[in-house]
Amino acid sequence: MRAAVLHRFGGTDALELHDDWPDPHVGPGDALVEVHACSVGRALDVEARGRGADFHVRLPRILGSDPAGVVRAVGSAVRDFRPGDRVVSTSSLFCGRCEWCRRGDTHACEDHGALGIQRDGGDAELCAVPAGTLAPVPDHVSFVQAAAMGVAYPVSWNLLRHAGRLDAGQDVLVMGAAGGLGIAGVLIARALGAHPIAAVGSPQRMRQCRELLGVQDVVSYADAGWGERVRGLSRDGRGVDVVFENISDPATFDDALSTLRTGGHLVTCGSHGGGTVPLCSQRLYRRNLTVAGRTGASVTMTREVFALVAEGRLQPPPVPHVFPLEEIAAAHEAAAGRGLFNRAVLQIRPEVPPAGRGGPDPPRRQTPA
Template sequence: MKAVFISGHGDNAVVQIGERPKPARGHGDVLVRVMAASLNRVDLYMRDSGKGITHSLPHILGLDGAGIVEEVGPEEPLLTVGQRVVLHPGIGCGRCEFCQRGAGVLCTGIQYLGEHRDGTLAEFVSLPARNVFPMPASLNFEQAAALGVCHLTAWRMLFGKAQIQPWETVLIFGIGGGVSLAALQLAKLAGCKAIVTSRDAGKLQRALDLGADHAINGSTQDITREVMALTGGRGADVVIENVGQAVWSHALKSLVRGGRIVTCGATSGDQPPADLRRIFIRQLQIFGSTLGDLAELRDLLAFVERSALRPVICATYPMDEVHAALDALEAGSQFGKIAITIGPATPDAQ
């Protein structure tokens, strides 16, 4: 099968497009013909070093994906050949205490597609049936692929961790990235007021066009002062952030007393000042979050079926142009997800 894989670590020179063995479907697994995937920062990390992630070379990239069921065993009652599906990229062991309590995303032996095992930038992928979900009819393959990482991550942050309420104000840092945009879409559909930040005026305007209530330019405005002005001196109920050190102080200072901050990344550094006095005096709550459980993806997909949510796809590349797609992701100028078509490009679903 044709795939995108790394033969070493470094720059795009180690990213190959060529033939790899087609995976064999094991008992209880589903073989999926991948139609589309999207890029994530971890694809750059795996290309650059993959340090700390157990993997072998050559290694197929790609964390999320959507496609068509190619093969399924007779023991599987819910999936059929030809069905359009979305993939959950986290393969839990099924035996540890966390898997057994239904918290598979905390599994001590979890393996992720594109990290610990071959990923979705390939014509086929085989994975357990429990990780394969019917695809929302309202989406095309590129849009559906984007749900499995960024929207699932934002879903857990907003509803699983922060447990947002429709009367609350949510402050979202770094609008333009996949998780931040997903958080904006979900928060607005949940009835919340959304304040977004970026250092890019163009991204802020596009976020306003998508429904953000207020936008703050971090390069020309004091974020905390603006948040307080917009909330009558009260502060935001919830902060969603994946930037880390560069914005952490603003994030804490922008919260209302008893407010919640949920973090899922640290692209600008992971050692910010703790500001412990502020945390305990104002009784702030801090949550770490990564991806989401199988049940959370099920709930997200049901929500998509009942709403007008469509992931924002900023650019689509064929598999043969994956080097250009990786360059675009690394530049950080995208507004939304960068999709990779594995099969033919698909029109918007009706």
């Protein structure tokens, strides 16, 4: 099969394209997926490529945590999927045996891992994926869109709905609203009947949020007094119910916390803004605030969020930056920068439109502005 293989840790030249890499071994619990698209993200792709030893990546390795495509074969123990199914990987690997897995919290597994890190991922024509990691892709969603949803939708759902208890009629501030998690957060908020307020770092991103996501209320955290502006946009001016923090930038964290109304929840995952932030404990206890972090999502949560997509209640995201597999180095360069709107996605096979859908997504290359 064709595959982009990482033979050493380093720059984008450490990724080598092979035309005849051995096909993956399919275990009893695996599905063999014919990959159509796979996203390139910062942590599991760019950072794993550069310093994968810190992630315990063993070489050679095929990166790619969220391949989307068609099931070609399944192992003897797989019951939920069969050949021909359209699927996407949510990346989460779990043992199925530990205390957390037995109670259904597979995202908290003691032996938690990620596809493309602990085992070969989707930057290839074929990928063997544990069936418990897959979610079904509805016909109206392209594989390019599905690849951009595989990791982002389940974790954003876990954070907003489960950790943040976001509900209809509530206000939510979505930080990093032009990134993969942020875009998922805006669309999930809307699907729940909540009011999303998008926060980004530049006028260009404000414009993208309005044009590509259709969000009315957008603020820039580059502007002084932006936190006050957010409170003013909430339904009664008293602040938002939930802050969806996913950047952990010490320069913006406290302002984001300050937008919460009494009893509000700040939920977080992701730390490309730094990771260590100041936290005013008085603000926390005087206003009965909760700060919660989550990684990934359980199998049950993943089913919940993809059911909303299948029902047409939750939109798939816009994906403006698509690269053919041959340009994986350019995709990594783009993902390492800060100019992308949503994740970069590799298109590995041309999209075949299922019945009822429009034309294919042609592979197109776009560099960040």
